[in-house]
Amino acid sequence: MSRTIVLGILGAGIALGFLPWLGVPAFYESFLYLLFHWMILAVSWNILSGYTGYFSFGHGAFFGAGIYATAYLAGRAGWPFLATVPAAILVAALLGVVLGAIVFRVSSVRGELFALLTLAVTFVLATVILNTPVDGGPGIYLIGVDIPVLGPSQSASIYMMGLITATLTLLISYWIYASKFGTGLFAIHDDEDVAEVMGVPTYRFKLYALAISCGLAGLAGGIHALFVSYVTVSETFSITVPLSVVLMSILGGSRHWIGPAVGAVLITCLLYYFTSGESAVLGRAAVGFILVVVILFMPAGVLGLVSGWRHNKRVRVAAEAAASAAPVHAAEAAPVARLPARRHIVAEPLLQVRGLSKAFSGVKALNDVTLEVYKGEILGLIGPNGSGKSTFINVVSGHYKPTAGEILFEGQSLAGQDAHRFAQAGIARTYQIPRPFSHMSVLENVAMVGMFGGGGMSRAEALREAQTFIEFAGLSHRAHALPDDLNLHQRKFLELARALAARPKLLLLDEVLSGLTPGEINEAIEMIQRIRDRGTTIVFVEHVMRAVMALTDRIVVLNHGALIAQGDASAVMNEEAVKAAYLGKAHA
Amino acid sequence: MTLPSLNLLSQSILSGFFIGGMYGLIGLGLGLSWGLLRQINLAHFGFVFLSAYISYHMASVWGIDPLLTLLILPPVFFCIGVAMQWLLSRFHISPFNSLLVTFGITVMIESLIQYVWTADFRKLQSSYGEEKFTVGGLFVPVPELLTLMLAIFFAFAIWAAMRFTDLGKAMRAMAEDGPIAAAFGINQRLLSFLLSGACVALASVAGVCFALTFTLTPTQIFSWVGVVFAVVMLGGLGSAVGPLVAGIIIGVSEAVAMVLFSPSWAPIVSFSLLILMLLFRPGKA
Numbered sequence: 059m060s061r062t063i064v065l066g067i068l069g070a071g072i073a074l075g076f077l078p079w080l081g082v083p084a085f086y087e088s089f090l091y092l093l094f095h096w097m098i099l100a101v102s103w104n105i106l107s108g109y110t111g112y113f114s115f116g117h118g119a120f121f122g123a124g125i126y127a128t129a130y131l132a133g134r135a136g137w138p139f140l141a142t143v144p145a146a147i148l149v150a151a152l153l154g155v156v157l158g159a160i161v162f163r164v165s166s167v168r169g170e171l172f173a174l175l176t177l178a179v180t181f182v183l184a185t186v187i188l189n190t191p192v193d194g195g196p197g198i199y200l201i202g203v204d205i206p207v208l209g210p211s212q213s214a215s216i217y218m219m220g221l222i223t224a225t226l227t228l229l230i231s232y233w234i235y236a237s238k239f240g241t242g243l244f245a246i247h248d249d250e251d252v253a254e255v256m257g258v259p260t261y262r263f264k265l266y267a268l269a270i271s272c273g274l275a276g277l278a279g280g281i282h283a284l285f286v287s288y289v290t291v292s293e294t295f296s297i298t299v300p301l302s303v304v305l306m307s308i309l310g311g312s313r314h315w316i317g318p319a320v321g322a323v324l325i326t327c328l329l330y331y332f333t334s335g336e337s338a339v340l341g342r343a344a345v346g347f348i349l350v351v352v353i354l355f356m357p358a359g360v361l362g363l364v365s366g367w368r369h370n371k372r373v374r375v376a377a378e379a380a381a382s383a384a385p386v387h388a389a390e391a392a393p394v395a396r397l398p399a400r401r402h403i404v405a406e407p408l409l410q411v412r413g414l415s416k417a418f419s420g421v422k423a424l425n426d427v428t429l430e431v432y433k434g435e436i437l438g439l440i441g442p443n444g445s446g447k448s449t450f451i452n453v454v455s456g457h458y459k460p461t462a463g464e465i466l467f468e469g470q471s472l473a474g475q476d477a478h479r480f481a482q483a484g485i486a487r488t489y490q491i492p493r494p495f496s497h498m499s500v501l502e503n504v505a506m507v508g509m510f511g512g513g514g515m516s517r518a519e520a521l522r523e524a525q526t527f528i529e530f531a532g533l534s535h536r537a538h539a540l541p542d543d544l545n546l547h548q549r550k551f552l553e554l555a556r557a558l559a560a561r562p563k564l565l566l567l568d569e570v571l572s573g574l575t576p577g578e579i580n581e582a583i584e585m586i587q588r589i590r591d592r593g594t595t596i597v598f599v600e601h602v603m604r605a606v607m608a609l610t611d612r613i614v615v616l617n618h619g620a621l622i623a624q625g626d627a628s629a630v631m632n633e634e635a636v637k638a639a640y641l642g643k644a645h646a
Numbered sequence: 647m648t649l650p651s652l653n654l655l656s657q658s659i660l661s662g663f664f665i666g667g668m669y670g671l672i673g674l675g676l677g678l679s680w681g682l683l684r685q686i687n688l689a690h691f692g693f694v695f696l697s698a699y700i701s702y703h704m705a706s707v708w709g710i711d712p713l714l715t716l717l718i719l720p721p722v723f724f725c726i727g728v729a730m731q732w733l734l735s736r737f738h739i740s741p742f743n744s745l746l747v748t749f750g751i752t753v754m755i756e757s758l759i760q761y762v763w764t765a766d767f768r769k770l771q772s773s774y775g776e777e778k779f780t781v782g783g784l785f786v787p788v789p790e791l792l793t794l795m796l797a798i799f800f801a802f803a804i805w806a807a808m809r810f811t812d813l814g815k816a817m818r819a820m821a822e823d824g825p826i827a828a829a830f831g832i833n834q835r836l837l838s839f840l841l842s843g844a845c846v847a848l849a850s851v852a853g854v855c856f857a858l859t860f861t862l863t864p865t866q867i868f869s870w871v872g873v874v875f876a877v878v879m880l881g882g883l884g885s886a887v888g889p890l891v892a893g894i895i896i897g898v899s900e901a902v903a904m905v906l907f908s909p910s911w912a913p914i915v916s917f918s919l920l921i922l923m924l925l926f927r928p929g930k931a
Contacts, residue, residue, distance in 0.1 A: 113742065115875075164925055174879040175924050177872055178917040185914040195910070297868045301749065308746050339760045346753030353746045354737045 063232055071225030078214035087217040093326050094220035095282060098227045099299065100306040100318035102274035105231055106267045107304075108312030109240060111247035113169070116157075116176025118299035119183045120272040123150040124279025126187055129198040129289040140206050143280045150276025151269045153183075158268040162261055177300070184295035197290035200283060219281045227274050228319060234270070235315035238509045238517045243267055244313075245506055248495035255455050257481030257510030257560065309352060311359030313497065320360050325349075369499075372538040379535075408433045408595050409454070409485075409564055414463035416446075416453050416619075423449040425619040426463070431564065436586070436596045438610030438627065440603075442639055446619040447599045448490065451566045454597075455487040456480030467564070484512040486562035490569040492549040494541035500552055501537040504528055504559045511560025524559055531555035531585070547578050554585065564595045571602045583608055615639065657784050658901040664787070666897025667794030670890035671855060672870065673877040674800060675848035681884020682821040683838055684741045685734060689748035690849050691867050691874070692755035693723060697853025698862055699759050702770045705857075712772050716854050720847040727846030728839045735838060752867065759864040768862040789858035796851060797890055805886035817841060821884055873913075876920050895919070 078087060103117045124146035131142040161175060187193045208218035234240040242263045245253035254260045283289050302325065303318070310321025328348060332341030356363050409431040416424040424446045431437050439447050452458045454465060456477030465473040467483050486507070494503050504527050508520035515523060528534050531551040541549060550570055557565055567586070571579050583605050590596055590609075600606050606613065606627065613630045615623040617639040623630045630636060676690045701715040710718075730751070739747060777788040808814035819827040820837055828834050856862075877896055881888030896919070903915035 160925065171879065171924055174876060175921060178876060178920045178924075181872060181913045181917045182921070185911060185917075188910055189908070189914075297871050301868070301871075304742075305746055305749060308742060339757050343754045343757035343761075346750040346757065349750035349753070350747050353743050353750070354733070354739070357737070357740060357743050 060236070064229065067225060067228050067232065071221060074221055075218065078209040078211070078217060084211060084213040087211075087213045089330065091213075091217045091220040091285060093323060094217075094224040095278060095285070096302065096306060096322035096326050097224045097319045098220075098278040099275060100303045100310070100322040101227045101231045101315075102271045102278070103303040104307045104312055104315075104318040105234060105274070106264075106271040108307055108318065109234065109243040109247060110264060110267055112264065113173045113304070114176040114271075115173045115300045115304070116179050117271075117275055117303050118295050118297070119176065119180040120150040120154055120275040121279040121282075121299050122180070122183060122187070122294040123153050123272075124276030125283045125289055125294050126192055126198075126279075127276065128280035128283040129200060130192050132203045132283070133198040133200045133289075139203055139284060143277065146276045146280030146283075147273045148276075150279065151273035154268045154272030155265060158265045162264050180295055180300070184291050187295075188291045193289075193291055197288060200287045200289070203284065203287075205284060216281070216285050219284075223274075223277055223281060224319075228316065230270065230274070231315040234267075236517075238520075239263065239266070241502070241506050241509060241517065244498065245495050245510075247313075248497050249493055251457065252489070252493045252495070253510075254477040255457050255481060255487065256507050256556070257478045257512075259476070259478045261476070305349070307359075309349070309359055311361030311363075311365070314359075314361040314365060317359055317361040324360070369538070369540070373543075376535060376538050406433055407431065408468060409597075410464075410466040411454065412464040412466070414450075414453060414465065415461045416449055416458055417461045422619050424453065424460075427616070427619075427621050429614055429621060429624065431595060431597060433595055434590075434593060435611040436590055436598055436609050438606045438613040439597055439599045439616065440601070440606060440613060441616035444618075445616040445639075447616055448568060449619070450616065451487060451568045451597070451599060454480075455485055455566055478510070481511050481560065482514065484561075484563035485566065486511060486557040486560035486564070487566035488550075488553040488557050488568055488570055490572060492541075492546075492553045494549060494552055494556070496541055499538045499540060500528060500533055500544070500555075501525070503541065503552060504555050507556045508559040508561070512563065513559070513561040520559070524555075527555045527559045530558065530588075532581075546573055547575075550574065550582070551585075554582075554589075558589065558594075562594060564597065565589065566597045566599075568599050569601065571600055571605055579605060653783055654905055655902070658905045659898055660784055660786070661790075662898030662901030663894055664790035664794055664897070665901065666894030667790070667797040667890070668852070668855065668859070669874055669877045669893030669897055670801065670881075671793060671797040671848070671852040671893075672874050673881065673889035673893055674797070674804070674886065675845035675852070676874060677878040677881060677883055677885060677889045678804070678848075679842060679845040680878060681882070682817055682841055683731075684821075685739070685744040685748070685842075686741055687748045687845070688745060688871070689730070689751040689755065690845070691870055692748075692752035693726070693846050693849035694853040694856055694870075695759060695862070695864065695867050696755050697723060697850035698857035698860075699763055699768070699853075701854045701857045702768055702862060703763070705770050705772055706768075712770065712854060712858055716851060719850040719854060723850035724843040724847040727843035730846070731839050731842030734842075735835065756864050756867055763862075763864070765864055770857045770862075772858065787859075789855070793855040793859060796855060797893075800848060800851070801887045801890040808886055813837075813840075876917065880920055880923065 077090070099117065099121060103114065107113050127146040127149040128139070128142040131137040131145055132139050157176075157179060161172065188195060205212050205215050208215040234243070242253065242258040245256070245258050246260050246263065250260055286293075306321035306325050307318040308321070309324060310319065311317030328345045332344045334341075358366060407430040411430070412428050414424055414427045415422065427446075427450065439450065441447055449458065453460050456472065456475065456479065460473050463473065464471060467480075467485065470483065472480055472483060495506065498506065501521065501524050505517070505520040505524035508515045508523050509517060513520070513523075525534070525537070528537055531554055533548060533551055533555060536544060536548060541552065544552060550573075554570065557567075570586075571582055574582060579602060586596065586598070586609055598606070598610060610627055612625065613627045614621060615630060615636050617635075622635045622639060623633045672690070672694055676687060679685050679687045679690070697719050701712055701719060704710040704715050704718075705712045734744060734747065778785050779788070780786070808818060816827070816832045817837055819830070820832055820834055824834055873896065877889050877893045880896070881890070881892035899915045899919055900912040903912045
């Protein structure tokens with residue numbers, strides 16, 4: 059978190075707070091209020107939808123819930139306005155949390171389906187309000203409601219409310235952006251399954267983000283009820299709100315904390331300048347045209363462009379630094395750092411798996427597997443393709459829930475729990491096909507795991523630590539690059555660095571060597587040995603037998619989901635069952 | 647709640663089918679470009695209205711038979727669709743940015759309509775407009791029937807084309823995995839032009855039907871977005887028959903809710919239905 063930015067937001071808020079006392083015409087206050095209004099709505103939408111990628115078309119519902127909470131309580135029930143504001147926030151947030159608690163349980167409701175569902179909720183809510191005594195049809199007047207005095211005039215008071223809320227919204231948006239919570243949300247955006255496996259409590263985080271987003275929309279609604287002073291269902295729940303906030307956020311840049319605010323200012327001003335003149339119709343056409351042109355040339359939004367420049371600059375600086383520091387090395391190989399060796403034990407079991415089964419609608423991918431992994435060892439897990447090795451990794455990392463059986467890690471049962479619990483208990487994994495978070499730099503990818511994995515570090519701490527692991531994996535010259543800019547070898551090592559940053563007790567390596575050249579394999583084998591030397595227990599799934607023989611202390615062989623042999627590497631490979639599994643039975 | 651007569655109920659179910667046909671016809675082109683081109687084309691609604699206004703103009707001012715405009719407008723709109731696709735593919739637009747670009751295009755169309763035809767209500771007066779006949783005590787308005795029949799015809803024609811022709815198979819392959827399809831010799835660029843053109847041509851067909859049935863006003867463009875989006879996603883993105891079926895389901899449930907409760911309760915039935923289907927039968931879209 060940068061103090062400058064927080065102070066900047068506060069300073070701008072305070073400076074604008076003097077405006078009503080400078081004798082500006084009421085018209086400007088109203089215009090600026092509308093600006094704040096759209097800023098709040100767009101920024102609050104972005105906290106869920108921009109950060110996590112769950113595009114909602116239902117912002118109008120939460121905004122409307124806030125409007126109607128205030129309108130009903132102040133206009134009909136006679137509450138003082140300020141007392142209705144908490145109610146507006148609560149009603150909207152509660153609506154969001156109830157919706158989220160149901161929707162986020164259904165893992166297939168992502169992307170378009172989530173957008174549709176939230177849109178449908180808007181219509182349902184509008185119908186309910188229209189047909190029940192909350193509104194009943196004619197709309198609600200708030201003419202008689204007293205406006206709390208915050209400025210020299212009524213319009214100034216509403217302006218001040220908009221200003222205070224907008225400042226608060228920006229502070230919250232920035233705080234989330236720069237916090238561990240926000241990092242988790244961005245990880246969900248890029249790859250939710252991986253985020254969960256890396257230790258992000260995705261369900262809870264999405265729910266928090268939704269609650270904050272809805273609560274702020276409700277707050278904006280409560281104030282807006284006072285501003286419009288006559289509330290109707292058709293105005294409140296029209297498609298304008300959800301559509302505008304989406305447009306503003308994309309235009310400004312939805313991966314940035316202030317992007318939606320920039321978009322809100324641009325669109326509101328554009329609409330004002332072009333439609334207030336004589337040829338309002340042509341003005342609107344001009345707004346449409348400008349939108350098209352801006353998005354064609356700036357697809358990441360205004361602030362996306364800015365962060366793009368900054369990113370490129372950082373990458374260039376890092377590359378130049380690497381080039382001048384080590385002119386002999388090719389860009390591929392930065393100096394490999396050694397981490398201090400730690401204790402090395404073999405005795406008690408770290409992981410115990412009993413009777414583990416996993417079935418996919420009839421197909422038994424794992425069938426009654428019982429095995430133990432001892433502290434400090436490297437256990438090789440081998441078997442022909444389709445034998446259940448990857449399923450084993452997926453179950454033991456918590457990604458799949460087992461159909462039957464027990465998983466005991468350090469004596470504690472983990473089976474049936476969410477994947478982030480596995481990560482927090484100290485289990486980390488790599489993916490056979492690397493799955494980095496594509497919008498995060500190498501450094502952020504590694505740091506993210508430090509924050510949410512077994513280490514549970516703060517953001518600042520994790521960023522510091524991540525440097526070490528990146529050096530260990532020989533990627534320090536690419537720290538600021540995005541994963542898409544890496545080659546396969548580098549991406550595999552990024553997977554390793556990420557798994558290490560979790561400071562795991564148990565590391566599950568899923569075919570880290572596949573696709574690497576013989577030279578790269580040697581490098582990787584050496585690195586795995588060094589990881590083991592630090593005291594990490596490793597389960598090593600691999601087809602490259604040379605590596606299996608060189609690294610493993612023990613071997614387990616799976617075939618058709620069942621365990622067929624285990625023990626010392628060379629002994630196991632000579633067992634008849636194992637030969638049969640790999641080569642087929644001799645029928646002669 | 648009073649039970650309506652059987653006749654009233656069946657009449658409203660019939661009208662649900664008709665409005666469902668309209669939903670399906672508008673949703674067809676929208677869903678195809680969403681599912682196969684990965685573009686959320688808000689301008690689809692703009693094109694529907696533009697076509698409705700042009701056919702209104704042709705019929706009312708130039709005295710051309712509205713059914714004849716069904717032959718004139720689609721080819722013209724096909725070209726518009728190709729031009730739009732050229733623009734979007736030239737700049738490699740992502741799905742959610744396509745929403746933004748096409749929103750801008752829609753605003754431009756809306757302004758154009760307002761500039762040419764003003765914001766007043768317009769109604770196409772034609773010999774078909776008021777024509778009705780009775781089948782077993784039920785009124786069947788001709789324009790609505792035409793809409794439904796066109797919706798059914800296009801849904802099944804496109805379904806058959808996607809399933810049985812090489813062109814259709816190529817389009818499905820392209821939607822599944824563009825680069826791989828290209829590697830097997832499929833001309834993605836040409837296909838996407840064709841598809842986008844066809845979708846916008848479908849919008850123009852829906853527009854003519856729209857002009858025959860409804861009173862036109864430019865601000866209505868966005869009031870159709872919600873329900874047609876729902877129809878498309880319920881029916882399955884990229885599906886040809888899905889939007890029609892979903893449109894009829896939503897249309898009928900709305901119409902039944904109107905007679906059973908009151909017209910203002912109608913949306914809750916269709917959208918609650920939608921929410922339940924999404925939660926309990928997920929993975930359809």
